[in-house]
Amino acid sequence: MTDPTSTTESRTDAVRRHDPSVRGFASDNYAGVHPEILAAIALANGGHQVAYGEDDYTAHLQDVFRKHFGDKAEAYPVFNGTGANVTALQALLPRWGAVIAADSAHINVDEGGAPEKMGGIKLLTVPTPDGKLTPELIDQQAWGWGDEHRAQPLVVSITQSTELGTLYTADEIRDIVDHAHQHGMLVHVDGSRLGNAAASLGLPLRAFTTDVGVDVLSFGGTKNGLLFGECVVVLNPEQVRNIKYLRKTSMQLASKMRFVSVQFEALLTGDLWLRNAGHANAMARRLETAVREIDGVTIVRPVQANAVFAILPREVSERLQKRYRFYFWNEHTGEVRWMCAFDTTEADIDAFAAAIVEEMGRA
Numbered sequence: 521m522t523d524p525t526s527t528t529e530s531r532t533d534a535v536r537r538h539d540p541s542v543r544g545f546a547s548d549n550y551a552g553v554h555p556e557i558l559a560a561i562a563l564a565n566g567g568h569q570v571a572y573g574e575d576d577y578t579a580h581l582q583d584v585f586r587k588h589f590g591d592k593a594e595a596y597p598v599f600n601g602t603g604a605n606v607t608a609l610q611a612l613l614p615r616w617g618a619v620i621a622a623d624s625a626h627i628n629v630d631e632g633g634a635p636e637k638m639g640g641i642k643l644l645t646v647p648t649p650d651g652k653l654t655p656e657l658i659d660q661q662a663w664g665w666g667d668e669h670r671a672q673p674l675v676v677s678i679t680q681s682t683e684l685g686t687l688y689t690a691d692e693i694r695d696i697v698d699h700a701h702q703h704g705m706l707v708h709v710d711g712s713r714l715g716n717a718a719a720s721l722g723l724p725l726r727a728f729t730t731d732v733g734v735d736v737l738s739f740g741g742t743k744n745g746l747l748f749g750e751c752v753v754v755l756n757p758e759q760v761r762n763i764k765y766l767r768k769t770s771m772q773l774a775s776k777m778r779f780v781s782v783q784f785e786a787l788l789t790g791d792l793w794l795r796n797a798g799h800a801n802a803m804a805r806r807l808e809t810a811v812r813e814i815d816g817v818t819i820v821r822p823v824q825a826n827a828v829f830a831i832l833p834r835e836v837s838e839r840l841q842k843r844y845r846f847y848f849w850n851e852h853t854g855e856v857r858w859m860c861a862f863d864t865t866e867a868d869i870d871a872f873a874a875a876i877v878e879e880m881g882r883a
């Protein structure tokens with residue numbers, strides 16, 4: 521028999537079960553895989569490579585990440601964002617430690633309690649107007665060190681871009697890091713959409729992470745065109761140790777890691793990450809521009825990355841949802857979230873905006 525992985529034919533018994541021309545605004549996770557990423561996966565196929573990260577692709581990945589995040593950066597590929605966050609946070613904390621985060625943080629609202637359940641981590645949350653922590657907001661929870669009755673606040677976690685589609689400037693992150701470090705706390709960034717932030721800020725990735733003193737990062741790939749995969753990126757190896765053991769016990773160690781690593785190589789070696797993220801952001805801005813003048817539609821948050829948040833009559837949103845997938849962000853206020861992805865087209869935006877006008881007309 522010939523080597524089955526050497527064939528370039530795409531013969532399959534699987535049947536296409538969806539319409540690939542249908543796109544919605546529910547999540548950047550709904551998008552498919554960028555063709556350059558699929559090509560990279562095919563390239564890494566064939567033959568045998570040592571499993572569990574001892575492969576040539578993962579070895580090279582270290583250089584790829586160092587180019588973006590500096591010479592001390594260490595990249596640990598994982599399966600998903602929740603796993604990246606839980607692995608990274610465990611590495612920062614002793615068993616009695618706690619993490620200060622915005623109450624809207626993904627680790628608090630969208631990870632099913634995984635930090636608490638899998639990591640044994642106490643989250644100390646703070647309400648924010650825009651998904652962003654500040655030194656003053658951090659201080660609402662940064663107290664009680666030495667008090668054995670209080671979980672010890674030893675880490676601050678922020679999200680860039682935030683769950684509410686907003687951005688921290690590099691200076692804002694520097695202020696948070698300086699404040700946290702002064703109080704003996706380390707800083708984690710949930711960078712599930714870090715590429716979107718860089719594209720929007722017009723800054724290199726390291727300018728608002730490594731260069732402002734962030735200790736560890738969850739770096740996103742899935743939302744920016746990967747099939748799957750995120751990386752825990754250690755920026756301060758003196759303080760953040762033992763990720764490799766924690767990754768395994770957190771069930772995030774991929775045996776066929778070469779296929780995660782090669783995706784990041786394809787994403788980060790050239791400008792694919794920036795093209796994808798910049799495009800998603802541009803589509804969100806286009807959507808904002810198209811709908812902001814529609815009577816009865818209010819854009820309720822600054823559009824700084826690839827998300828648009830709006831309030832419109834509930835019955836209009838419900839009718840629209842029959843035509844396009846998207847979520848209510850806040851059932852109580854009727855706020856909806858429209859996400860753009862690397863594959864959202866201008867025609868998608870224009871058709872969606874026209875559908876909003878049409879449904880508003882029937883209100």
Ligand SMILES: Cc1ncc(COP(=O)(O)O)c(C=O)c1O
Binds near residue numbers: 600682
């Ligand atoms: C801010 C943020 N962090 C992390 C994640 C990653 O989550 P998952 O575990 O679904 O990959 C997401 C996904 O929606 C997210 O929005």
